Amino acid sequence: xxxxxxxxxxxxxxxxxxxxxxxxxxxxxxxxxxxxxxxxxxxxxxxxxxxxxxxxxxxxxxxxxxxxxxxxxxxxxxxxxxxxxxxxxxxxxxxxxxxxxxxxxxxxxxxxxxxx
Amino acid sequence: xxxxxxxxxxxxxxxxxxxxxxxxxxxxxxxxxxxxxxxxxxxxxxxxxxxxxxxxxxxxxxxxxxxxxxxxxxxxxxxxxxxxxxxxxxxxxxxxxxxxxxxxxxxxxxxxxxxx
DNA sequence: GTCAAACTACGAGAGTTTTCGTACAATGGA
DNA sequence: TCCATTGTACGAAAACTCTCGTAGTTTGAC
Numbered sequence: 001x002x003x004x005x006x007x008x009x010x011x012x013x014x015x016x017x018x019x020x021x022x023x024x025x026x027x028x029x030x031x032x033x034x035x036x037x038x039x040x041x042x043x044x045x046x047x048x049x050x051x052x053x054x055x056x057x058x059x060x061x062x063x064x065x066x067x068x069x070x071x072x073x074x075x076x077x078x079x080x081x082x083x084x085x086x087x088x089x090x091x092x093x094x095x096x097x098x099x100x101x102x103x104x105x106x107x108x109x110x111x112x113x114x115x116x
Numbered sequence: 117x118x119x120x121x122x123x124x125x126x127x128x129x130x131x132x133x134x135x136x137x138x139x140x141x142x143x144x145x146x147x148x149x150x151x152x153x154x155x156x157x158x159x160x161x162x163x164x165x166x167x168x169x170x171x172x173x174x175x176x177x178x179x180x181x182x183x184x185x186x187x188x189x190x191x192x193x194x195x196x197x198x199x200x201x202x203x204x205x206x207x208x209x210x211x212x213x214x215x216x217x218x219x220x221x222x223x224x225x226x227x228x229x230x231x232x
Numbered sequence: 233g234t235c236a237a238a239c240t241a242c243g244a245g246a247g248t249t250t251t252c253g254t255a256c257a258a259t260g261g262a
Numbered sequence: 263t264c265c266a267t268t269g270t271a272c273g274a275a276a277a278c279t280c281t282c283g284t285a286g287t288t289t290g291a292c
Binding site for chain 1: 236
Binding site: 233235238240249250254257 | 263266270273278279280282285286287288289290
């Protein structure tokens with residue numbers, strides 16, 4: 001029985017609503033950048049619980065929401081899990097090359113700092 | 117006569133100290149992104165007063181400091197003016213293609229939104 | 233129906249950011 | 263020396279961010 005409380009359909013910005021400043025802000029947090037890097041190398045969508053971030057579950061929820069609300073990831077429910085995927089198509093269409101250069105930059109920096 | 121109060125030599129992070137997250141954060145503010153876009157198209161360094169931002173002077177000072185402290189710009193005093201230049205060399209060496217794709221993305225978004 | 237798993241909502245604390253206004257400092261001329 | 267120009271420092275307010283803990287919902291399996 002549904003109580004119609006929390007929306008099981010999650011609000012995402014449309015492609016046109018995605019703003020560069022917001023995307024940069026979403027990517028400027030180490031925790032979120034780590035999530036995005038993992039999603040970029042994954043074949044399929046990943047559940048939130050796949051990520052073992054060094055913060056509590058409610059903080060993790062917060063970071064995923066920031067990524068979704070700023071147009072970086074797409075989230076859908078599948079059973080009790082919430083699956084996450086990069087919005088590569090939208091980001092590449094809006095900002096060609098941006099995501100790739102951020103990912104390359106993050107990889108390079110991790111190398112330099114010893115897989116920090 | 118010098119009173120040796122505020123340092124006339126400004127502290128900058130070295131190339132090795134520049135962090136991707138910090139650069140992204142510095143670029144995620146509309147005011148600062150606007151400054152960076154102007155600096156990118158300028159031939160030479162530009163003074164702070166060149167920019168006519170819709171905020172007070174002290175807020176402008178704040179934004180330039182954020183850009184400098186996060187390694188995005190280089191600032192030097194020249195007379196009463198403070199000259200600002202993009203750290204293209206360092207940024208391109210650390211994060212190849214990143215600055216260019218951000219600048220292109222910003223230009224594209226400005227087009228889409230009607231030079232907003 | 234009961235239960236575990238996965239995630240959310242809410243409230244709250246600590247810290248940071250953006251912005252302002254006022255007062256001040258440094259420089260380069262007149 | 264005096265002044266205009268350029269930018270800084272400081273204090274403060276409002277808003278936002280990151281984090282947590284606790285209590286809750288939704289789903290799927292038993």
